[in-house]
Amino acid sequence: MLDVLVQNRRNAKAAKRLMRKLLKGQGRSPRAMITDRLRSYGAAKREIMPGVEHRSPKGLNNRAENSH
Numbered sequence: 294m295l296d297v298l299v300q301n302r303r304n305a306k307a308a309k310r311l312m313r314k315l316l317k318g319q320g321r322s323p324r325a326m327i328t329d330r331l332r333s334y335g336a337a338k339r340e341i342m343p344g345v346e347h348r349s350p351k352g353l354n355n356r357a358e359n360s361h
Contacts, residue, residue: 303331303333304333305333305336305337307333308331308333308334308336308337308338309337309340309341311337312337312338312341312342313341316341316342322342322344322345323342323345324345324346325345325346325347325348326338326342326345326346326347326348327348327349328347328348328349329349330349330351334347334349335347335349
């Protein structure tokens with residue numbers, strides 16, 4: 294996550310690089326991906342992980358709001 298946040302641009306190219314980096318350490322593809330509402334995540338996900346569900350509702354990626 295920090296990779297995208299510290300870049301000058303938060304575009305699809307940066308999102309693709311982040312997704313590839315995250316997937317590299319995993320043994321398999323995730324069932325769902327939760328992100329903020331930045332549209333570049335959806336564009337990158339369609340190309341890299343087309344079968345993965347993408348959730349981006351308000352507050353879903355914030356653990357503090359969801360830990361009840």
